Amino acid sequence: MNRARVRVSLGAMLVLACASVLLALSSGTDGWSPQRTWQALTEGRSSLYAEVVLGLRLPRAWTAFACGGLLAVAGALMQVLLRNPLADPYVLGLAGGAGVGALGAMLLGIGSVGVMGAAWVGALMSVAMVLWFGRDTFVGRSSGAAADDPLRLLLIGVALATGWAALITLILALAPDASLRGLLFWLMGDLDGAVDFMVPLAGLIVVLIFTMFWARDLNVLTHGAQTAHALGVSVKRVRFLAMLLASCATALAVTTIGTVGFVGLIVPNALRLVFGNDQRFLLPASALAGGALLTLADTLGRTVVAPMQLPVGGVMAVLGAPVFMWILSRGYSGR
């Protein structure tokens, strides 16, 4: 990828992202109605329709976009950190930690703000545990065998995730029926309650800016810790930052819309297949494409069987899996 091609490709993705948000704004239970939407918007926030567009569709579209972007960026970072294309934002058990936190808070009957806080605490606890058990990977000067093996980190994460999942199963088994619905709903992930879109959107921008500082270091890191070290990368610092940023991005997305899968795994891999593995392009492109995909999936989910809704994760997988298969069958297209 050279600079000119990066600019053109990112520009095209930006257009795609804007189109997805516009589509989300103009689609609803009454189908695709750009004229009605435009009228409502130009008339201001007086009519009921304008209120629907500005009060419901707009925050929902931006939340979907921001969280899709956060998850895709987090996925791309995790894949580099673990040198494994199969990694996704949840691979180190972060979603499980958030889930246990949120479910615990729900069981105790704490309000929605408390649930969100508890989810954050759970997620951070999970991150702290990964950092502690995998401390050789992140701190210290030596680069012994254990420090250079991302498999070890992966193993820690998988063990943690399994532990959290078991805890969630236990909580669900012990939960009284009345709260079960809310618990399951939270685990499934959803955009229905999305109102406060500024926080995830700001989070996405901040995470993206931070990652761009170390984007080329991350490129080098994909060649292995020792090679990266030999090439002048402060491996542990970059790993720590990647871990921290990916965790914050994932935690932000999970606490906002719950555990939505697929986007964090597929979007970076698909982009990598088409455009190559240059993080300077891949990270912003993941943000745009992931955001567009989640926005699109959510728009479909709430219009296809309107006025009912389909879960966004399911729609996205149905939408994305064939596309990914197609990209995969085309194979790597080089630079």
Add this chain to the structure above:
Amino acid sequence: MLRREPKSVPAPVVARAIRLLRGLFLGVTAVLVCAMAQAEVSVVDDSGKAVRLREPARRIVSLAPHLTELLFEAGAGERVVGVVAYSDYPAQARTLPRIGDARALDLEAIAMLQPDLVVAWGSGSPKAQVERLVRMGFPVFLSEPDLLESIALTIERLGTLAGSERSSRLRAESFRQRLAALRSSTRGVRRVRVFYQVWGQPLLTVNARHVIDDALGVCGADNVFARLKVGTPRVDREAVLLADPDAIVIATSGDDGQTHEAWSQWRSLRAVRNGHLLTVDASLLHRHTARILDGVAALCRDMAWVR
């Protein structure tokens, strides 16, 4: 019309007639069989299947809280030997042995109780386990009330199976009278368009094939999502706003955090402007027992106020 088939579009007249005939035929058969063996009892349950017992049941296991309550209503309370979690009414039910909850039954415990009748809830009891009980040879009565009227019917049928026919008839009759009184009180009034919120997150409502829809109808209200095909559909908030109902009714059992706060921000909504955000007692309306009429009566009062 006695009942509607669950999980299908409202049956056309012909199908209904056929089902009536079938019921009649089964009824006639039952009468004939009764004549041959005095003690044998038989009813048709809500899945259309005949439940036949050689003699009235003495040991009954109930797989749903509302069925426990209906068994007591039918005068068969002392014959209930096992119930599921949350069987909290009447008070006697609380002391009965628990054999599981809505998610999982303790089949072993049920078998140990040696029931001669198991009463299950079509859409609420764990299906695979209920089928297992059928295979194990226990007579299973499936209940799936979808109209207020079917509650009376279920009381009668349970009474028949438990050999307490007379008292169950009386209860069913008084239920029908009270229902008729509620119905007549709203005859000719202006219909009110209502969104009924079963749960807030996710946003759940009911369609036409649900007792609550019937209750709304009794009170002269129209459910805005009656036409949806799913029984308890999850709907888009936007769809509620665009439907702009006269009133939004939020079901709550008091301590489940279900409030109308989420709606009050939409000032363009007719229901918000006019202050018609109402709450109803879910523990009454969502449990298909005789007490549901208390809930319906309250709902009717609310609807009258909205009008």
Add this chain to the structure above:
Amino acid sequence: MSKATILDARTLVLRAGARTLICDLQLDVREGEFWCVLGPNGSGKSTLLHTLAGLRLADEGEVWLDDRPLRHWTARSAARRRAILLQGHSYAFSASVVDSVMVGRHPHLGRFGWPGEEDSACVDAALQCMDIAHLAARDVTGLSGGERQRVAVAAVLAQDPKLFLLDEPTTHLDLVHQVALFRHLSAAAKGEGRAVVIATHEYNLAARFATHALLLYGDGRTYAGTASEVLRAQRLSDVFGFALEECSDASRRAFLPQW
């Protein structure tokens, strides 16, 4: 001996677990020198190279790069002075050959810098040198072992360091490319202010091209000196534990196993 010292190991001790691999090693690599490190498997060749590159701390003693101890160098400034080829380089993700070689330019670019003319020239030269220019657009994960090895070496060449540290660079390479590589390294060592240290099992190539050699016995003993002094049949037989015989004519010298 007026040439400047590039790498200086002082009373170096390296251990692996309880074993002492290298004891009290003095190594003075000066510009223009081409060192070959020879020794049996597990004798500490890789450990030594890692230590000389600063990827690993010495258990005792100190390594100096130019005028100061290696640990006083930042990773980035060190990367502009020395390059190391590691063993068993693996590619986790698909990438084109040219991008994989361009990675070697990393230490020379600013945080937001994009590769320029000079970087591209460096990469092109490295590709030419390793005879992989025709593979430039190919995906590294689809290459053969020997081709992948040449990509990894090319990345080190593109890094354009003063000091080359290569750990068994001829692994998977055919004879033509082995000789070409040694020839190139020998030439590179003669460049201004440069030096080369490689770990290898190719004692014949070493005898042909190296200016200096270091033998590692694996039990702490080492033997360093000029190639002509160190690379003798007796010493090599000793260090490998396998009898070797020296054969030579007017212009060539080689060791043959005695079997």
